[in-house]
Amino acid sequence: MPKLPSLYDLYGPTSLLNLERSIAEGKIPTASELAAILEANSEKPLPPWFIATVVKSLRGELKKRPGRPKASPLADIRFAIAEARYPLYLAWLQKRQSTSGLDGWSAVRGKDWWDGPPHERAARIVTKQWLKHVSWKAFLNRVSS
Template sequence: MADQPNLYDLFDATSLQNCKRLLQNGEIPTPDQLADTLEANPSNPPLWFMDLIAKSLRGELKRKPGRPKDSFLSQCRLAAAKQDYQAWLGWLTRRKKTSGLGGWSILRGKDWWCGPPHERAAKIVVQRWHLHISWRSFLNRVSSEK
């Protein structure tokens, strides 16, 4: 049972097992990740890890070009935020037709209560879902997937 890795060994950022698992999944560790792993495991690192460090120092480790793909969780959050955006956009559009977008006095000073309905809806959704993108980027993603 001593040979069985535990969860800490498999998923800790400085674990050799985690580094090996990431490599098997096709992910290339950054030089900072390699340095942290080496510092955490200074005594007798395995040969495969030393080869990896040597390749990194020579500049032979190359990551795939482009932006890394979003995780499944962030894709789900974005999909839910898009649905929420449609609801807010519908409400703001109806409100503009019926009573205008002047809003309550407490809202008039807020940065997200400015602009046309689609901008306001995007600002509200980005803030509510704590998305780490700007409201313009959110609108670009919404419009690119239609």
């Protein structure tokens, strides 16, 4: 009876199955990743596809696609949520500015996201919550385009 692979065998950083799956998805392994996988799996026979990948890497034929990598579906979802929340925060801040001002309570006065006009504050709030890798200016540029 064949032994079932463990979770580490399926998803571990030195797993041949994980490497094969990531190559099928279009992700190109780095030389250090290949070295770690080779070192961890040296006691058993290596599959031909892995040997071919190592040979291509050594010859310099293993190249990443040019350009920026495609955004993940999760990143698109997070941007859509931030884009949907931005008008809500903007309306709240504009109303607050006209009624009681934007000084804010003492807990938020010193925060970096509680600075500037309402549209900047709204952009800072949503990028702080949903898009930590995007600046608030880049978010506003992408929303306005």
